[in-house]
Amino acid sequence: MxxxxxxxxxxxxxxxxxxxxxxxxNIYAPDPAIQISGSSAALEITEGDLQKAEAVLTEQGIDYFGVEFDKSNGLIRLRQQDDQLTAQRKVQASLGNDFVVAVNLAPTTPEWLLNIGAGPMKLGLDLAGGVHFLLEVDTPKVLAEEMESIESYINKHIRKERMRGVDVRVRDNLVTIEAASDEQRVALTSMLRADLSELQYEKVDEGGKYLIRASLSDTYIREKEDYAVTQNLTTLRNRVNEIGVAEPMVQRQGRNRIVVELPGIQDTARAKAVIGKTANLEFRLEADAATLASQRESYPMRDDRQQRLYGDATIEKRPIVTGQNVSNAQVGYDPDTSLPQVSITLDSQGGTLMHRGTRENIKRRMAVLFIEYKTETKRSIDENGEEKITYTQTPESSIISLATIQSALGKSFRITGLENPQAASELALLLRAGALAAPMGFVEERTIxxxxxxxxxxxxxxxxxxxxxxxxxxxxxxxxxxxxxxxxxxxxxxxxxxxxxxxxxxxxxxxxxxxxxxxxxxxxxxxxxxxxxxxxxxxxxxxxxxxxxxxxxxxxxxxxxxxxxxxxxxxxxxxxxxxxxxxxxxxxxxxxxxxxxxxxxxxxxxxxxxxxxxxxxxxxx
Structure with a gap:
């Protein structure tokens, strides 16, 4: 028994x-370290960059050891955790804005444990230190933009049907349409029912006027708000990966707020600048003789070799399609040249615009313009003699490719002419993340x-x-x-x-x-x-x-x-x-x-x- x-x-x-x-x-405590990476995936770290960082640490009397290097990242381990912030600031100032220097924790787990898939637990914000942000998505602005779009659509319909005497007003998410006759009002309500099903409306007879009052349904408002917050969540999750944090946390809180926690980051201004970073893509036609001078712009090529060969390219200001219409982007390789490429899939509206824009311009060249807002660090001395650091964002635009349109394009096509697989991966990542669907404001921030x-x-x-x-x-x-x-x-x-x-x-x-x-x-x-x-x-x-x-x-x-x-x-x-x-x-x-x-x-x-x-x-x- x-x-x-x-x-x-x-x-x-x-x-x-x-x-x-x-x-x-978990018994092997990680070493405090600083991590150095390029500001973009296309920028590789060299041994010279690490040697420059080491010289700065030596000059500042910061004890370090165990320098690790690959082409995308450099890691320098420090003896004292208290030296992390000083090392990060000094090395960042020395290397400039083309590099991102972040504080990090370098693992010390023996190789034989890593080989069997064993690793320590990740530490949260309160244990590793870092920054916490609470952001609020400006959903009222999303709804206001939606009402502006609806107003524009109704006016366009009125012009198309040549209705006279119709007045459209939008105020406080309410559309008021004043028709000249009951027949016009009946025609307009038919249009609203068929084309703008997101609206709930009623006919009103007031002072002899034929009125229609329409507003967004509660269900549609909730859907638009959810879309804006969800899209911003996706965008933020991809953006914070650029900071070099091992375990960032980005999650929704309540109806219109987002919590961002970045363990290991101590510089709130730097983190805010990266979180607010924007990048977009525009497809524009190359300017020709018929393009007015006021409607053309010149931009450099993103690839240095193409820039040396062809110089700047002049393109039209008006885009055919923007990155807002991209629904998916995947990295691949051109079967003919074995060079990296990005396969783009547009949404239905983007596919229609692309087909229309390329169908009418076969044999013309189309440029893929990449627009990125980069963070610049400015240092100054205040009236107390202390160093003051400010971060500003400036747009940098360059042309990824400039190719001849051979036939009308649809919702799926490829972008070639990228420098390397890292650049292709970064472009696909930014396109999948997309731009922010709505503005956001910082409601709360704190540093641990x-x-x-x-x-x-x-x-x-x-x-x-x-x-x-x-x-x-x-x-x-x-x-x-x-x-x-x-x-x-x-x-x-x-x-x-x-x-x-x-x-x-x-x-x-x-x-x-x-x-x-x-x-x-x-x-x-x-x-x-x-x-x-x-x-x-x-x-x-x-x-x-x-x-x-x-x-x-x-x-x-x-x-x-x-x-x-x-x-x-x-x-x-x-x-x-x-x-x-x-x-x-x-x-x-x-x-x-x-x-x-x-x-x-x-x-x-x-x-x-x-x-x-x-x-x-x-x-x-």
Whole structure:
């Protein structure tokens, strides 16, 4: 009695050993570092750039080591975390605006652990330090622009149908149409019903006037607001990747707000400038003899080789299609030249405009104009003699390709003439992200320094240690040998919890540490129920081996019910919560699963090893 089969003991042993190896990377603390990358994907880092950065660090007396280099990134590890911000500012000033210098944490996990896919948990904003922004999307402006578009469409229809005496006014998201006759009003309501189904309208007779009052339906307003916020979310998620942050967090909060958290970034102005960065694409015809001087502009070629060969190109001001009409963009390779290309898919409106614009201009050349707003850093000395840094954005436009239109294009076509695969990937990324669907304003911003993050980690670890020590002492004193078994299982539970969070890439935050502390307390609840049941069986005169079996078997349903209800609460918290609440919910949910395994199977396996298959007269419980 009370003996596990060999396969079950082996299963528990394998789970514990695997958990140990995947939790192990978390004991290797990362090194503070600065990361250097190009301001665009086409710009590669050279060894000379890193040597320049090293010279700056040496001049400033900043101790560094472990310089790492590839063509897209450079990493310099620092001895002291307090030197990060100074190193970032000085190196950025030295290298200029063509490079992005960000503070980062460089992993120190041994290569053999990385080879089996083991890595440490990611740290959240409150543990790694960084910046937090709360942005509000200007959804009223989206609705105002929609009403302007509707007004323009109605006026265009009136001109097309040659209706006279019709007046259209828009005010406070309300369209008022005054018709000259009831027949005109009937015709206009038919048009609204057929072409502008998003409007809800009513006919009004007021002072002898034939009026129609129309407004956007509540459903359509919600759809437009959701689209604007969702599109901005997509755009922001892609933009923050340029900062070089390991685990940025961009998520919706409420109806029209977005939270952006950037662990490891300390410069709020720099982060704000990158978040607000815009880039777009325009397809324009090359200017010809018939193009008026006021309707032409000249731009350089993006490829240096083409610029040297052909110089600037003169194109028309009016675009055929812009990046706003791009619904998808994917990187590929030209089968004929093996050079990188971007396959573009336009939305229905963009496809129609492109077909019309190219159908009428076959044999003319069409330019693909890339417009990017780059951040410039300006340093000055204020009246107190302190350095003041400001960031401004200036547009930079260049022509990616200038190709002859061979036939009318539709909604799908290719862009060639890109310098390298990195440039193609960057272009596709920006096009997929698109421009902001609506303006945004910064409602709240705050900075958490790296020293505060380190202090949070220290306090969090101390709280786990104190909680664990108290629980271990209580279980050992109160339940003796059985408490010893529960304590071993509890230690395994912590290992498995950390391993699972590391495997799934969960981000650890201070509320997550609180979840770990709670898990430590909850993990022994199951053992307390089991051990109390065993004591009851012994008091009723049941033999020790039978009492052990009954204690584990009969307490199982109670333990399962209690943990399922708590797990459901954790899922609900994760679904409706945000930020810190999600971090707590993730840790709690994983902790429930691991504690069920260790408290029931793990503890019983240890008890079986101590008492199983033996003649026992008395239990130390």
């Amino acid at each position: 009370n003996r596990y089969p060999i396969w079950k003991n082996l299963l528990i042993l394998v789970v514990v050993v695997v958990g140990f190896f995947y939790a192990l990377p 320094g790296p020293s505060l993050g380190a202090e949070n980690i220290s306090q969090g670890v101390k709280s786990v240690q104190i909680g664990l020590a108290l629980v271990l002492l209580f279980m050992l004193v109160y339940y003796r040998a059985f408490g010893f078994a529960a304590n071993i299982a509890l230690a395994f539970n912590l290992v498995l919890l950390i391993a699972v969070m590391s495997i799934f890439g969960a981000t650890l935050t201070m509320p997550g540490i609180a979840g770990i502390v709670l898990t430590v307390g909850m993990a022994v609840d199951a053992n307390v129920l089991i051990f109390s049941r065993i004591r009851e069986e012994l008091e009723n005169g049941v033999p020790p081996q039978t009492a052990i079996k009954a204690g584990f078997d009969r307490a199982f349903e109670t333990i399962l019910d209690a943990n399922i209800t708590t797990f459901i609460v954790a899922i609900i918290l994760y679904a409706i919560g945000s930020g810190s609440v999600k971090g707590f919910a993730v840790t709690l949910a994983i902790g429930i699963v691991t504690s069920m395994f260790t408290a029931i199977m793990g503890t019983r396996a240890i008890v079986n090893l101590i008492y199983g298959g033996r003649r026992v007269q008395k239990l130390w419980i």
